[in-house]
Amino acid sequence: MTDDKSYHMTPDEFREHGYAVVDWIADYMNRVESLPVLSQVKPGDIRAALPTAPPESGESFGVMLKDLDDIILPGITHWQSPNFFAYFPANASGPAILGDLLASGLGVQGMLWLTSPACTELETHVLDWVAKMLDLPDKFKSTTSGGGGGVIQHTASDASLCALLTARERATKFTSNSTGINRKLIAYTSTQAHSSIEKAMMIAGLGKNNLRLIDVDQTMAMKPPELEAAIADDLEDGLKPCFVCATVGTTSSNAMDPLPEIGEICRRYGIWLHVDAAMSGTAALCPEFRHIHAGLEFADSYCFNPHKWMFTNFDCDCFFIADRAALINTLSILPEYLRNEATASGAVIDYRDWHVPLGRRFRALKLWFVIRHYGIQGLQHHIREHIRLAQEFADWICADDQFELAVDPPLNLVCFRHIRGDEINQRIMDDLNRSGKIYLTHTKMNDKLTLRMSIGQTHTRYRHVERAWQLIRETAGGLDS
């Protein structure tokens, strides 16, 4: 009656292979700088190297690690290279990776307080720490009398969706969840906001036609008078404004929407204000950059992503809400098989009611490890350094008569272009990215193709930025001749 056969990896085997994987990653950290940043493979190359059929019998761990080098690595675009200047950073760090590894090893499901109290309580606690570290309004802390608090979501897209859903319910007296949408609810954001707001409108059943994209000023920031005019128009048309998303640091160009003016309008009209600070929120670790959050006291919800710029590997979005009862009323479900005494007592948080999925990973561990490893001072140091490097890069752009800034960089993202138009900028970017030496991406600003130099990778230092600038000038020079 006993089962002695086992295909499982034993603890001793895990130790042996685990050391090998740790070695692989440590070596990767050492050599990533020398690898082509943007993967040079063609569509289909990776699949062509993989066997058509899954293996009947198990394979050795060594073979799998070798395939990682031989098959997978050429297909990797190295987000952890200090020469990665594309999109936004997704910067990881040793303490984050090891905290996440422990979460995998513990393998707990944090859907309810009961299913691992530490998973819930550490998360609530560390998010209070984060609120303190960014000097967020007290209402976003779990310890406030008003009943706020934070939760880790997958991404800012998920956080914005939850904010929009809660706004939708509040605006319909929590009836849409039951009846479905039966009147036009209107949301507002700037033309520069992240695409996830439009996607959230689609998902929430509100329709992207009911999202008003408010015009921006020359810094690409939302114009509050235009917001107010749009709200007034909609009210006049008998529509119901319910949600405004303001952005602290847009994806395209890092523009900062004016929260005090927007917030005042939202309060006046009773509209939910969500603030998306996905990348830039991290800057508020440093008192000298906290001005980006001026006006946050008007917000109903706020999010930023430690998995972008705070050395915490994906995924980790911190979502804060001032009225958690509204969020829970929006997303709560309680089937019989999840009932338990702790939940019934009301003395605990059950995070399943704070987001879309039921199951949840112990993500607070990695954030706890990051904050403790660096300390507030260490985090501040590196954020300051990234911003200093970006500002210096911007100075070089200004001093070069072949290049111009598209906009003054508020923090760590520099939008710039060669003065001779879209074609040369496209060619500079394509040539550089094909070279594998650095990777940078583009946007359009005022209909002009604009290059983006995003500085935030964990190990990016002065010499990387200096070399990038040299490569950009050389590439442009080569195209000139």
Added chain:
Amino acid sequence: MTDDKSYHMTPDEFREHGYAVVDWIADYMNRVESLPVLSQVKPGDIRAALPTAPPESGESFGVMLKDLDDIILPGITHWQSPNFFAYFPANASGPAILGDLLASGLGVQGMLWLTSPACTELETHVLDWVAKMLDLPDKFKSTTSGGGGGVIQHTASDASLCALLTARERATKFTSNSTGINRKLIAYTSTQAHSSIEKAMMIAGLGKNNLRLIDVDQTMAMKPPELEAAIADDLEDGLKPCFVCATVGTTSSNAMDPLPEIGEICRRYGIWLHVDAAMSGTAALCPEFRHIHAGLEFADSYCFNPHKWMFTNFDCDCFFIADRAALINTLSILPEYLRNEATASGAVIDYRDWHVPLGRRFRALKLWFVIRHYGIQGLQHHIREHIRLAQEFADWICADDQFELAVDPPLNLVCFRHIRGDEINQRIMDDLNRSGKIYLTHTKMNDKLTLRMSIGQTHTRYRHVERAWQLIRETAGGLDS
């Protein structure tokens, strides 16, 4: 101009601390069986042990690991204990944990093919492997001419939401995304379906009142004639049926909805059929259990969770769709800053358009490692063993005159009860869980409190099930006297 100060963990430090974490996990694997399965802490205990303020300066890694033992571990409910019989399994394994660790180390964002081609292509490829391993209909493979394919979602909740959204769009000729919901769309599932279906109706703006909960038979499976009657009623009322979710292995009692009959009805009325096989789908690795998928050829979409019963640590839900164009049309967004040649060529998959979030982790690595480590044979062996243990446990129940089965167990979940009513069952469960020796949870079936013995943890063997049964009998006996 150089920045020599750094708070980062160096590769050498990462190696040292990484070994320590691997050792910690290997030791945890060895001792988890001896720890109380259900955490014994009270609400607030964990938070009370944590410092109120985050640290100004960094702390040593050794201190952090020590706090893991001293503060966190008492607050863990041990999902990886072989004595964990609660809810559903969330079984992890060495190869999964190490594959996931490599994903953390690489730290890539797979939102576009371009941002790491291997992240996308390995996922598409491994999901084709999985489709083959479960013998799913060809239409769910990426290589089919019809344009199907698989994607890894966080959880079955996310997969069901995406299925519902796609059904919503198809039923409204892809206009709801633009205009919002403006007619009543109706969805159907059984009274036993997972709560995530109701939650998806809320999120999608359709309203839970428009979800018809179809009655079940004595095995807790949906009654197809009742489904058809409900559809006919709604059509007569001028409503628009758009979505049916059938469950292969309900959460409460592992009931199997009859897919052939349900599928035939869906086809006749042109209704989207989604099949949720979150836990039980894994059983189809073994030919002798593939009958659970009979009728799957009628389905438009299907999901199951390797993070439940296939030794892959959370999160990993495999979602398959027959018409991927419909899914992409539902969720696609393309802001300027994400435009690139590979995407424009149409030759690649960009998984950002297959789910809610934009960013995504390289989760295919861990699934690839699991399949290769175990091979099909190894996976089959352990699934068969879990089912064999559950069936033997059920035999013991049948042979004991103090206990009864609530329903014949189809696979690895046994629903049973003491014959003397709710109170003694509640006390048996509470006493056992408080003892820390095993952990099991309950449901209600026909209004009776019913105990659930869910057998699927990686290291659960005969002796653990045998001891659990002994403890259950002893506890019941103690309450008798």
